[in-house]
Amino acid sequence: MLVLAVAVAALWPVYVRPRVDAPAPADAIVVLGGAHDGREELALRLAHDGYAPRVLFSNPYEHSALLNRVCHGGYRFEVDCFDPDPRTTRGEGRELAARARAGGWRRVLVVTFTPHVSRARYILRKCWGGEILVVVAHPRITPARWAYQYLYQSAGYAKAAIEDC
DSSP: OHHHHHHHHHHHHHHTSOOOOOOOOOSEEEEOOSOOSSHHHHHHHHHHTTSOSEEEEEOOOSOOHHHHHHHTOOOSSEEEEEOOSSSSHHHHHHHHHHHHHHHTOOEEEEEEEGGGHHHHHHHHHHHOOSEEEEEEEOOOOOHHHHHHHHHHHHHHHHHHHHOOO
């Protein structure tokens, strides 16, 4: 029990209270795939408020009614959806890097949820050297989901440590 308590405490600033950024003007907003937990709505609101002229949605889902609506909606800003290869944060980082190089981007806003912030920042920085500001949607996370996220994100970190972009 003591080991578990120490592990939870040690990883608290990584998963529960990671450094998040305030939105700032950027070349694009990139929404990482995951649970439809408010990140899509947050990204659209940021674009509507003028933070970026385009929003890229990672769409690794076979069928998502929400993303189908988002990807084909009519907006005053550019919306593009992509299927990352591989269908992981690493694939999202590769897509971000390719588009950033092609478009000459210098700063992006990345939207995800709290437990994924630190690992996403780590992986995306392996792929692209520009400025990455991470903002979060704030879904309700149950204690069971927190426990799962501690394990899932830790395994993801271990995998990312041995992979390049």
